[in-house]
Amino acid sequence: MIKQNLHIHSNYSWDSKMDIDTIAEILVKNNISYGALTDHVEFSREPLSYVITKLNIRNINIDRINQKYQGKLTLLKAVEISEPHWYQDEVEKLNEEVELDFIMGSIHTIKRDAISTYDREKATYQYYKEILKMIEANQIDVVGHLDYINRYYKKDYSLYNQITDVLDAIKEHNMIIEINTSAERRCHLNVFPSLDKICRYKLTQDEIIIGTDAHAFNELTDNLEQAGLIAKELGLQPVIIQKRKRINI
Numbered sequence: 001m002i003k004q005n006l007h008i009h010s011n012y013s014w015d016s017k018m019d020i021d022t023i024a025e026i027l028v029k030n031n032i033s034y035g036a037l038t039d040h041v042e043f044s045r046e047p048l049s050y051v052i053t054k055l056n057i058r059n060i061n062i063d064r065i066n067q068k069y070q071g072k073l074t075l076l077k078a079v080e081i082s083e084p085h086w087y088q089d090e091v092e093k094l095n096e097e098v099e100l101d102f103i104m105g106s107i108h109t110i111k112r113d114a115i116s117t118y119d120r121e122k123a124t125y126q127y128y129k130e131i132l133k134m135i136e137a138n139q140i141d142v143v144g145h146l147d148y149i150n151r152y153y154k155k156d157y158s159l160y161n162q163i164t165d166v167l168d169a170i171k172e173h174n175m176i177i178e179i180n181t182s183a184e185r186r187c188h189l190n191v192f193p194s195l196d197k198i199c200r201y202k203l204t205q206d207e208i209i210i211g212t213d214a215h216a217f218n219e220l221t222d223n224l225e226q227a228g229l230i231a232k233e234l235g236l237q238p239v240i241i242q243k244r245k246r247i248n249i
């Protein structure tokens with residue numbers, strides 16, 4: 001049984017209604033010892049001061065939960081920042097003001113244009129170009145749902161060499177990726193990123209995190225078994241990240 005779900009959105013994310021107490025109850029009931037609240041940080045949507053206050057209150061709640069479930073469950077204090085490299089000063093300030101175990105960076109939009117305004121090859125190229133810029137800004141620990149653009153196309157238009165550059169940059173900047181199981185429920189793909197990319201990632205490094213990108217209670221254990229199996233078969237070690245340091249579990 002896989003022991004972690006390191007991609008969960010609580011009601012401190014704009015698009016989730018899940019309260020932390022019930023999240024914790026469900027994780028404990030399913031013998032998941034590590035959860036990470038990766039609440040959305042979208043500076044285009046919420047001002048920095050609001051984000052700081054909100055996350056500091058959330059963290060007090062996480063401390064309370066960790067106390068309550070000591071030895072059974074550890075909730076990690078994380079965030080999923082959209083396009084963090086567009087907001088480098090804000091990210092730096094956030095880091096100073098809020099205690100974070102890790103920062104996940106995700107690309108949800110390309111250059112503020114709708115993905116649909118590009119043709120598919122061009123959009124995919126732009127998406128990975130943006131991923132590369134995000135990695136090179138060097139502010140994050142985890143690259144979130146690599147391949148997310150495939151949710152719109154259900155087909156992979158990525159260029160082999162561009163993926164090589166992305167995976168090399170992830171390694172070079174001491175980052176890791178996640179196996180994100182939301183691909184199946186969102187677009188009937190297997191996982192994010194695709195299996196061939198996870199295999200290529202394994203050629204560069206051995207550690208990974210696993211998460212369901214849960215926004216609802218019934219998504220808290222979604223396909224975790226399958227992700228655990230993928231990691232095991234490929235020889236990838238699931239780790240947790242505490243105070244920005246990776247720990248084997």
Ligand SMILES: [Zn+2]
Pocket residue numbers: 080106108144145
């Ligand atoms: Zn996301």
Ligand SMILES: [Zn+2]
Pocket residue numbers: 007009038080213
């Ligand atoms: Zn997410």
